[in-house]
Amino acid sequence: xxxxxxxxxxxxxxxxxxxxxxxxxxxxYAYTHRDLLEQAAIYIVNVANSLPETETEPGxxx
Amino acid sequence: xxxxxxxxxxxxxxxxxxxxLAPTDYANALLDRIDAHEADLQAWVTIDRxxxxxxxxxxxxxxxxxxxxxxxVGLKDIFYTAGMKTTACSRIYADFVPEYDATCVTRLKExxxxxxxxxxxxxxxxxxxxxxxxxxxREHTPGGSSSGSSVAVASGMCPAALGSQTGGSTCRPAAYNxxxxxxxxxxxxxxxxVVPVSWSLDTVGILVRTVTDAAILxxxxxxxxxNDPGSAEEPVPNFLDEMGRNGGPPRxxxxxxxxxxxxxxxxxxxxxxxxxDQLAQTGAVVxxxxxxxxxxxxxxxxxxxxxxxxxxxxxxxxxxxxxxYGPRLRASIEMGLLIPGVTYLQAQRLRREFRRDLTxxxxxxxxxxxxxxxxxxxxxxxxxxxxxxxxPWTSAGLPTIVIPSGLSESGxxxxxxxxxSPFAEGRxxxxxxxxxxxxxxDMRPPSYS
Numbered sequence: 310x311x312x313x314x315x316x317x318x319x320x321x322x323x324x325x326x327x328x329x330x331x332x333x334x335x336x337x338y339a340y341t342h343r344d345l346l347e348q349a350a351i352y353i354v355n356v357a358n359s360l361p362e363t364e365t366e367p368g369x370x371x
Numbered sequence: 372x373x374x375x376x377x378x379x380x381x382x383x384x385x386x387x388x389x390x391x392l393a394p395t396d397y398a399n400a401l402l403d404r405i406d407a408h409e410a411d412l413q414a415w416v417t418i419d420r421x422x423x424x425x426x427x428x429x430x431x432x433x434x435x436x437x438x439x440x441x442x443x444v445g446l447k448d449i450f451y452t453a454g455m456k457t458t459a460c461s462r463i464y465a466d467f468v469p470e471y472d473a474t475c476v477t478r479l480k481e482x483x484x485x486x487x488x489x490x491x492x493x494x495x496x497x498x499x500x501x502x503x504x505x506x507x508x509r510e511h512t513p514g515g516s517s518s519g520s521s522v523a524v525a526s527g528m529c530p531a532a533l534g535s536q537t538g539g540s541t542c543r544p545a546a547y548n549x550x551x552x553x554x555x556x557x558x559x560x561x562x563x564x565v566v567p568v569s570w571s572l573d574t575v576g577i578l579v580r581t582v583t584d585a586a587i588l589x590x591x592x593x594x595x596x597x598n599d600p601g602s603a604e605e606p607v608p609n610f611l612d613e614m615g616r617n618g619g620p621p622r623x624x625x626x627x628x629x630x631x632x633x634x635x636x637x638x639x640x641x642x643x644x645x646x647x648d649q650l651a652q653t654g655a656v657v658x659x660x661x662x663x664x665x666x667x668x669x670x671x672x673x674x675x676x677x678x679x680x681x682x683x684x685x686x687x688x689x690x691x692x693x694x695x696y697g698p699r700l701r702a703s704i705e706m707g708l709l710i711p712g713v714t715y716l717q718a719q720r721l722r723r724e725f726r727r728d729l730t731x732x733x734x735x736x737x738x739x740x741x742x743x744x745x746x747x748x749x750x751x752x753x754x755x756x757x758x759x760x761x762x763p764w765t766s767a768g769l770p771t772i773v774i775p776s777g778l779s780e781s782g783x784x785x786x787x788x789x790x791x792s793p794f795a796e797g798r799x800x801x802x803x804x805x806x807x808x809x810x811x812x813d814m815r816p817p818s819y820s
Binding site for chain 1 (some may be wrong): 708
């Protein structure tokens with residue numbers, strides 16, 4: 310069975326990352342590291358939009 | 372006899388075995404060359420001259436001489452060397468002295484090699500540029516992360532050096548410096564005793580000046596190692612024999628549409644087409660192939676996995692010493708700490724899909740062929756360049772090799788990259804050697820020739 314439905318949007322991913330970043334690295338981090346957080350959000354959304362076939366297990370040591 | 376610095380591994384080992392070249396004379400000649408050019412090129416972290424000469428003398432007294440007999444080799448400064456600092460060019464490991472050699476270093480020594488010294492790497496083999504300079508033009512980056520290893524081989528300081536590749540850290544600097552870079556299949560060479568970037572991506576790389584030399588070093592180091600969880604139990608063939616068996620005109624799959632050509636400069640696109648035409652006119656069968664749809668996500672998957680695994684390795688140091696990291700590595704670690712666990716696992720699952728699809732594509736030909744880099748080495752010492760043409764293959768674990776294919780209008784090296792299916796290094800090396808001979812180039816940086 311294949312389900313490749315995306316989980317969430319770029320804005321949702323960025324909001325989530327921003328909250329985590331502020332909690333871990335302190336207030337102001339999200340403002341000074343906006344590019345990093347946006348790039349991470351792009352990765353997360355791209356992966357969420359390309360979900361593997363349901364039966365696929367992770368590769369790890371290939 | 373040719374100048375010592377021009378000798379290939381193959382030629383030098385043959386001269387040593389036949390008694391025409393004394394390992395001490397060879398080592399001294401290379402040490403003198405390092406003395407002459409190190410200030411310009413900054414390729415080395417540690418050279419222990421006395422230890423090198425002592426090892427060379429020992430080699431002269433040995434009756435059994437292996438495939439690397441008396442040949443000095445440089446090691447990127449992430450390979451453990453017993454009793455010699457392994458700093459990863461970092462403040463965190465600045466005083467680290469391993470108690471044992473990395474497995475691949477042990478195997479090189481068993482094959483008769485002499486460890487010449489530790490070569491400069493970017494910090495922890497990641498993206499903050501090192502001080503090494505490109506011997507073709509010192510204003511351009513030599514690439515990274517195996518910057519010192521590549522510069523040392525290109526400038527004749529040593530005939531071979533070890534690098535590593537997590538994204539593009541062997542094949543990209545090989546292209547930028549006009550030499551041969553081999554990234555074997557993931558698991559082919561043990562990483563035990565190699566400072567990690569990302570466990571499920573890291574691959575030991577080989578930097579040399581000929582394809583035959585790449586086969587020799589691979590032969591010396593390949594094989595299962597129980598100390599490395601990623602080590603493959605795949606049988607190790609005789610790569611030189613396999614290369615010979617695959618020595619005829621190869622069947623090549625040119626990846627001309629999509630990812631690689633779209634990202635290349637017009638000059639690189641034209642150069643690759645001309646090289647492919649030349650190979651076809653010499654007898655190779657060149658057909659155009661398309662990348663599978665699953666390839667599209669490969670670059671993002673590589674970044675996610677690398678950042679998360681890198682963060683996992685550094686987390687303990689990073690908690691208290693974050694200010695001691697370079698800005699790019701620090702950003703990678705921070706991103707890795709923020710990426711959700713589920714995203715990391717989805718990336719590992721996607722990786723399995725495009726590995727399967729790329730393997731099927733690669734099995735249609737002897738080797739896939741594409742430009743080695745989107746452009747020649749950038750005129751910018753604040754970057755290591757673009758690893759976009761290596762990262763997807765590293766992520767898939769397929770073997771790749773870069774050979775020099777000519778010069779850009781600006782006089783910098785350009786290369787072509789070949790990829791093959793997993794553990795098909797013999798076929799890959801055979802195709803690459805045939806192409807190397809068909810192109811017939813002898814590329815050396817003019818200021819160091």
